[in-house]
Every structure is written in structure tokens, then in C-alpha cells.
Amino acid sequence: MTGGESEFSEIFVRVLLLRDYNTRLVVLSTALLGIAGGVVGSFLLLRKRALMGDAIAHATFPGVVAAFMLLVLLGGDGRFLPWLLLGALAGGALGCVAVVWIRTATRIKDDAAMGIVLSVFFGGGVALFGMAQRMPGTSAAGLKSFLYGNTAAMVWGDFLLLAVSAVVVLVIALFFFKELRLLCFDEAFARAQGWPVRFLDGILLALAAGITVVGLQAVGIILIIAMLIIPAASARQWTHRFGWMLILAAALGGASGWVGSTVSALLPKAPAGAVIVLTAAAIFLVSLLAGSDRGLARRGWRARKLAQRVERQHLLRAAFELLEEQNADPRTTLVRWSDLARRRSWTAHRLRRAATRAYNDALVNKPEADGFQLSDRGWREATRVTRNHRLWELYLIERADIAPSHVDRDADTIEHVLGPDLVRELERVMARQGGGGGAPLPPSPHPLS
Amino acid sequence: MEWYAFDTWIVLTGALSAGACALVGSFLVLRRMSMMGDAISHAVLPGLAVAFLITGARSSWVMFAGAAAIGLLTAVGTEWLHRKGRMDEGASMGIVFTTFFALGLVLIARAADRVDLDPECVLYGALELTPLDTVALALPFFGEADVPRAFLVLLAVFVLNLVAVAVFFKELRLVCFDPALAATLGFGAKRVHYGLMTLVAVTTVASFEAVGSILVIAMLIVPAATARLLTDRLSTLLLLAVLLAFAAAAVGHFAAITVPVWFGFADTSTAGTMAFVTGLFFLGAAGYASLRRRLQTRSTPIATL
Known part of the structure; x- marks a missing residue:
């Protein structure tokens, strides 16, 4: 041949x-x-x-x-x-x-x-x-x-x-x-x-x-x-x-x-x-x-990144609200898996995975057997995330006439994409309204389950 | 002009193919998916080629199934590209069917020595040759008769379409005119869609050999569109479309063997003239519709408006 x-x-x-x-x-x-x-x-x-x-x-x-x-x-x-x-x-x-x-x-x-x-x-x-x-x-x-x-x-x-x-x-x-x-x-x-x-x-x-x-x-x-x-x-x-x-x-x-x-x-x-x-x-x-x-790969990658960010923010806010309820010192208190699982209704596996990712981003200390501790950075981020969530909730209640009992979910869809400009705008509006928005961290407008 | 039994078979075969197409095509036109018929009928080529390469025989069930499967795959691929690839529907259709068609051409060309499958036959069909391939059939009253195989296949498909349309008339109507309501009521719009696409693929494959893929598109779309110009009722539209399709087959074949003679030619492709005749029907209906509209607007008193 x-x-x-x-x-x-x-x-x-x-x-x-x-x-x-x-x-x-x-x-x-x-x-x-x-x-x-x-x-x-x-x-x-x-x-x-x-x-x-x-x-x-x-x-x-x-x-x-x-x-x-x-x-x-x-x-x-x-x-x-x-x-x-x-x-x-x-x-x-x-x-x-x-x-x-x-x-x-x-x-x-x-x-x-x-x-x-x-x-x-x-x-x-x-x-x-x-x-x-x-x-x-x-x-x-x-x-x-x-x-x-x-x-x-x-x-x-x-x-x-x-x-x-x-x-x-x-x-x-x-x-x-x-x-x-x-x-x-x-x-x-x-x-x-x-x-x-x-x-x-x-x-x-x-x-x-x-x-x-x-x-x-x-x-x-x-x-x-x-x-x-x-x-x-x-x-x-x-x-x-x-x-x-x-x-x-x-x-x-x-x-x-x-x-x-x-x-x-x-x-x-x-x-x-x-x-x-x-x-x-x-x-x-x-x-x-x-x-x-x-491209499909690129879009899949972007969707994954966004899902991870949303998950991280949810984890941090859940941790923040738990600590806030207990009036505990974030630097010494352990956030327990069981409490988190109840609040977010996530599986144990998903919870661990989200915590490990947060650890990799230095937002929490190394996860332990029954929970994890927020790092300094994690506490600041958790405060910021919770604050955005509540500002947006307050805004929806006062400006869009949404019932406080329904506002949590509505806020969920937008809070992850609030930019700094929009947050400043929200602060300004809420301060003028005197609706508690001017406070460094407004209290949650609805009972936390 | 001389008319033989041969010509009668050609007209009957063409009419059945056209009627079967018009039945399913009406729903394509109403759902604004006319070009899907175009896409499916082109994409069938590689299915035929592969099935033919495997079995080595033309017009076997394998070939039929292979082609119909590729036709359905075209519908699925278009939908996927449209949804997941966020592509304009027309563009996704164009990408899928040209790729399949090219694949079919290469397959046929590569296997040219073993395959006696002419891509042109797929395009134009060979309606004139269908009466040559007959099956002996024992009929209750006529006794033994030689019936063209294509006629029998198309008769089966025509009846299949007729039954499918009759049984699912309500569902099809709902999906055509109010897809949102159909979804709310729990009729799977998706199931109806793919069911319809399966019928289109089967009809296309059954028709292609007799009449070719171009005529298939013409018969899927043009009689239905013509009927759409003349009526607002779905049942009337279906009936009219089928009748127009039958008429196109008869007039088309008649024209194919008479008109060229006027200009000194022998005759021409019946499939081509049938497609062309449907176009003339459409033109006539468009003229009639615009005339009627004009008369109506003129005679309607302002007060009733």
C-alpha cells in the first residue's frame, strides 16, 4: 500500500x-x-x-x-x-x-x-x-x-x-x-x-x-x-x-x-x-x-457561578440571623448544622458543601463536627448580605405594597444582584421615609422562622 | 391527449399523497410552523440513505422507519437548538436540516456503486413510475387486481392521518388556537407537537418516493394556506384543504400531459405541475378573498361598524 x-x-x-x-x-x-x-x-x-x-x-x-x-x-x-x-x-x-x-x-x-x-x-x-x-x-x-x-x-x-x-x-x-x-x-x-x-x-x-x-x-x-x-x-x-x-x-x-x-x-x-x-x-x-x-459551556459555567453565589449568600444570611436571634458573639459562637438545616431546609450534604465552599473563600473557619464559626470577613459579608435583604424587603413593603409575610421570597429574587449604587439609593429612600432604613442594620420586618 | 389506466393510478396516488399532506399541513400552517415541513422533508435524505445502506433494499420498512426517525429528530433538534441554544427558530431549523441533507448527500455519493438511490428522485419523486410497481391484491368485488404499491402505502397513511385528526381534533384545535389554555387544561402541548411532527415525518417519507420532497412541501402548506383564505372554521378548512389537494393532483397531472404539447413538448413532471397548480389555486383564492373584503367594506354601512 x-x-x-x-x-x-x-x-x-x-x-x-x-x-x-x-x-x-x-x-x-x-x-x-x-x-x-x-x-x-x-x-x-x-x-x-x-x-x-x-x-x-x-x-x-x-x-x-x-x-x-x-x-x-x-x-x-x-x-x-x-x-x-x-x-x-x-x-x-x-x-x-x-x-x-x-x-x-x-x-x-x-x-x-x-x-x-x-x-x-x-x-x-x-x-x-x-x-x-x-x-x-x-x-x-x-x-x-x-x-x-x-x-x-x-x-x-x-x-x-x-x-x-x-x-x-x-x-x-x-x-x-x-x-x-x-x-x-x-x-x-x-x-x-x-x-x-x-x-x-x-x-x-x-x-x-x-x-x-x-x-x-x-x-x-x-x-x-x-x-x-x-x-x-x-x-x-x-x-x-x-x-x-x-x-x-x-x-x-x-x-x-x-x-x-x-x-x-x-x-x-x-x-x-x-x-x-x-x-x-x-x-x-x-x-x-x-x-x-x-456557548453552552460558558453559559453553564455562568449559571453555576451564580448558583454558588446565591447559595453562599443564603448560608451567610441564615447564619447571621441565627446569631442575631441568640444575641451571641459571632467570634466565639458555633453556628450549628441542625439550626441551619431547619432554617434553610437544605440537605445535610448541601449544607456541608456550601460551608466548605465558604471556608475556601475564607468566610468561615474550618467547619467542625456540629457546626462552623464565621470568620471576621464572613461576619462582615453576612451583615452586608442581610442588610441588603432587609433594605429590599422594607422597600417592597413601603413602596410596592407587598405584605410583610410575602416579602421574604420576593426579596430573594433580587437581593443577590443588588449593586452598591442601588443599595445607596435604597438607603437614601428608606432614610427619608424614616422606616428604619437609615439604621445600620434594620430589624427584620417579618418573624424569622 | 390519451388517457390510460396508468394516468388514473397516477392521479389517485398523487391525490392520496396530497390529501394526507394537506391534513397534517393545515395544523402546521395554523401553528405557524410551515417551514418545519420543509425542514423535515429535506432532512429525511440521510435516514433513507443509511437505512438503504444497511438493508440494501429500497422501500423496506427499515427505510421507512429510518427516514421517519430522522424527520422526528429534525423536529427535536430544532426545538433543542431554539431552547437551549437560544437560536431564532428559523435559523435553528435551517442549521439542522441543511446539516442532515448534506450528510445524506455525502452518504449517497460515497456509496454510489452500491446504492441505487438518486437524490433527485427524493427531490422530484417519480410519480410517473409508481404504476409500474404493483402488488397483486384480491379484492372482494373486483377479483384479482394489480394495485400500485405506492397507492396502497399512501392510502394507509391517508387513513392514518384522517383517523388521527378525527380522534384528536379537539386537542389539535386547542393547541393551535390557544396553546396557553391547552397547557392550563393539562393537554401536553409538547405531546401534541411531537405527535404532529411524527405524522408529518411519516407522511413525508411515504410521499417522497411517489411525489418527491418538493411536492410534499407544496402539498403540506399551499392547500392549507389557500383554504385559510376562504374560511375561518377549522373543520371547513380541513375539508377544503383536502379537496384542493385532490383537485391539484387531477389538474396537475392533466396539465402535465397536455400543456407542454401546446408548446411543442412531449410532457413534463407531474409532481412539478401539481405544485405549480396549487400555487395557481392560492393566487385565485387570494384574489377572491381581496375582492370579497373590498365588497364587504364598501357595502357595510358606517353605523354598523
């Missing part, structure tokens, strides 16, 4: 270094497609129009077939790429108009409008294709490659056309960057500021149609939507800043195109379009798990 291996490694090097003419064209054009798709897709995703790309893509099919038939009827060969792409663009634009018309002129909602246009246009395309196949003197079989993409047939002229289209789409997207961003984030404000919202929406959909046309040959009608959604969705997992999201989506889209088409060139019988989409999906999966802004 050494012969096979060296042959493979030779192919490997040839592909990686883009030595083959066709590979070079395919890799570059899919990378460009990925970059442009990522940018336009970011806008579409945030505008919640992701599936619109799918409707547009399907609507290009009858356009392509009709353009082909027209050219054949006029005596041409029919397979003249710029003309076919023009037909695709026209079909996509008509599809857009149809969706908007259905949405505004009838009672049919967005989702059904897209479904109708997608399936009816595509059905029309299939019917036309059935006729085009039997046209004498030419072969419509090549049109099928627009469905799943076919990179093998790409030549320099095609590449140039696609590259120019991708660049034009990119330039338009960046030219309208500010307006489109406004549209995505605050349509009502954009409208109030006098921006032509419908025109901008039209631009956005036209850009999506442009991407479809660029990707028609490489990825195909059915999967082009993936190039719009997936890189943008991946980028969103890493950042909430729009500018970064655009850059990242372009980079991830470009990488998907590059890696996907390279892999497809290396493996026999691996259609480029599908492999590119799978590459993008793999990147998305990693982003979803590990993304630094919205």
Missing part, C-alpha cells in the same frame, strides 16, 4: 498548495462564497429572516431553467453561465416580491408565505425542467448541477464571474453597514428616524439573492441557505458585538469553504457542496459548545 500512500500524500500536497488549476478555482471561489455568505447571513440572522434565504434560493430554479429555455429557443446553446445566473437573480427577486406580497396582501403569515413561494416556484422549475430536458439540439442535464452544486466543471471565466459577484455583494453590504445594522437591531427606531425600512429590507434580500447566485454552482440551491445561516450562527456564539460577529462570520464562512472544498478534492466521491456544509456544521457544533459568549 506504500504506493497508494505516497500517491495520496502527493495529491494531498498538490491540493493543499493549490497546484491544480481546477482545485485552485474551486477552493478560492468557495472561500469567497463563505466570506460573503457569512457577512450577509449575519444581517439576515439578526433580522430573523434566515429562512428567507431558503425561499429565495429555491425560487432561483425556475429562473435558471426559463433562462436556459429562452436562450435555446433563440438558437443558442443555453449553457451560458452569466445568462443563467441572470435568470437565477430574476427568479430570486420575483420570489422575494411574491413572499412580501403574500405577507402584506393576504392574511397568510410569514412562514406559510415562504413555504408557498419556495414550493410553488420550485415546482414550476421542475415542470419547466421536465420540458427543457426534451428540447432538441441541446442538453439540459447540466442544469441539475445547480441543485447540489458541481464544482468539477468550473473554468476561469466562471470563477471570475463568481468572484466579482461576491465582491460586489460584499461591497454593497459594507456600504450599507450602518443602515442595515440599525434595521437589524431596532426597526422601529430606524422607521422613526426616517430611514426607508422597506428599501433597506429589499437591499438585504437582494444581497441574499446575490449570495445564492454566487453559490449556485459550488453549493447548489438546496444547501446555499447553510452558507447564509451557519457561519453567522457560529460567530454569534463567540461575540455579542456586531462588528466582531461580521468579521468572525466571514472568517468562519471562508474557512468552511476552504477546508470543505479541500477535503472534497482529497476524498473521492465527496460532493464539495455537501462537505462544505458539513464543515460549517462542525464549526457550529464546536462554537455552540465552547463559544465564549453564548
